[in-house]
Amino acid sequence: MMVQQLSLIIPCYNEENTVSACFNAIQKIEQEIPLEFEYIFVNDGSTDSTLAKIKALHHAYPASISYLSFSRNFGKEAAIFAGLEASSGEYVTLLDADLQDPPELLIDMWEKIQDVEIDCVAAQRTDRKGEQLLVSASSKLFYKVINKISEVPIVDGVRDFRLMTRQMVDAILSISEVNRFSKGIFAWVGFNTAYVTYANQERMSGQSKWSFKNKVSYAIDGMVNFSAAPLVFATYMGMSIVGVDILIMFILFVRQLVFHNSVSGWTSMSLIILLCFGFLMFTLGIIGRYIADIFSESKNRPIYIIKEKSPDDEKKKNKVK
Numbered sequence: 001m002m003v004q005q006l007s008l009i010i011p012c013y014n015e016e017n018t019v020s021a022c023f024n025a026i027q028k029i030e031q032e033i034p035l036e037f038e039y040i041f042v043n044d045g046s047t048d049s050t051l052a053k054i055k056a057l058h059h060a061y062p063a064s065i066s067y068l069s070f071s072r073n074f075g076k077e078a079a080i081f082a083g084l085e086a087s088s089g090e091y092v093t094l095l096d097a098d099l100q101d102p103p104e105l106l107i108d109m110w111e112k113i114q115d116v117e118i119d120c121v122a123a124q125r126t127d128r129k130g131e132q133l134l135v136s137a138s139s140k141l142f143y144k145v146i147n148k149i150s151e152v153p154i155v156d157g158v159r160d161f162r163l164m165t166r167q168m169v170d171a172i173l174s175i176s177e178v179n180r181f182s183k184g185i186f187a188w189v190g191f192n193t194a195y196v197t198y199a200n201q202e203r204m205s206g207q208s209k210w211s212f213k214n215k216v217s218y219a220i221d222g223m224v225n226f227s228a229a230p231l232v233f234a235t236y237m238g239m240s241i242v243g244v245d246i247l248i249m250f251i252l253f254v255r256q257l258v259f260h261n262s263v264s265g266w267t268s269m270s271l272i273i274l275l276c277f278g279f280l281m282f283t284l285g286i287i288g289r290y291i292a293d294i295f296s297e298s299k300n301r302p303i304y305i306i307k308e309k310s311p312d313d314e315k316k317k318n319k320v321k
């Protein structure tokens with residue numbers, strides 16, 4: 001019987017100190033899983049020697065390691081997408097290069113995916129050890145809010161680290177959105193996901209590429225991509241404000257007609273005007289986000305651009321076809 005293949009996709013952005021360690025760690029568990037491992041390193045426009053490190057690995061193991069290198073940094077979501085497109089295995093896994101995703105979990109994942117009902121096994125962190133309090137608190141808030149408003153459930157603590165069947169990967173690839181919010185896309189395509197839990201690992205070396213600002217923008221992307229609730233919220237807020245306005249207008253009329261007192265309401269009037277303008281700007285901002293999203297999708301630009309890739313890649317592909 002032909003051995004089935006597992007494609008491991010590893011997005012790398014300035015990971016010169018971690019790529020080899022990551023590969024070694026995965027290699028240690030290769031024996032435990034009866035699949036042939038195919039490594040796909042995606043160099044996401046690193047400015048350090050990451051690509052050279054990946055090339056060295058490719059030269060050492062040309063048959064099992066291939067790579068793609070982007071023309072610039074396109075972001076992890078783009079790197080994941082490129083890796084998925086390049087993958088050919090019956091099973092596919094996404095893995096961070098910084099060893100925050102313990103490769104040993106793959107063994108449990110493999111066991112769980114044997115169940116024919118299960119199409120995907122994802123890693124779920126049980127704690128947020130090593131994370132700053134503010135970051136952790138705002139992440140929790142994000143999950144609360146997005147789960148209230150999103151069209152699909154987004155489970156807290158679930159990483160991109162997962163093992164998926166080819167069927168699910170093909171479904172993910174059929175979504176060609178430019179603004180990719182993987183956590184939403186994984187849930188949107190459906191299929192049955194099981195979880196393996198683990199305690200948070202600190203990054204092996206270097207720093208997380210996610211600043212707090214990145215995370216806020218990621219959170220907003222998630223909400224805009226998977227929910228129209230902010231627009232509905234703006235409509236309701238607008239309606240309530242008009243309601244309150246009518247009430248205040250009525251009170252002011254009565255005050256003028258009955259008490260002939262029209263000047264003393266100046267403060268409240270200016271406050272109301274300020275409030276309304278503030279709200280208008282807020283609403284415009286929300287609408288603007290959706291328009292920006294339409295704008296970037298309608299340009300229909302590619303999600304990533306490859307500058308170079310491993311030479312063997314072509315040969316292997318031709319062989320398969």
Ligand code: UDP
Nearest residue numbers: 011012013044075076079096097098208209
């Ligand atoms: N990454 C990437 N492109 C980016 C940012 C990150 O390919 O623009 C990769 C990075 O090299 C790592 C993974 O995505 O393998 C996770 O990144 P990071 O550790 O910075 O994120 P965190 O673990 O803090 O969520």
Ligand code: MG
Nearest residue numbers: 096098100203
């Ligand atoms: Mg990390």
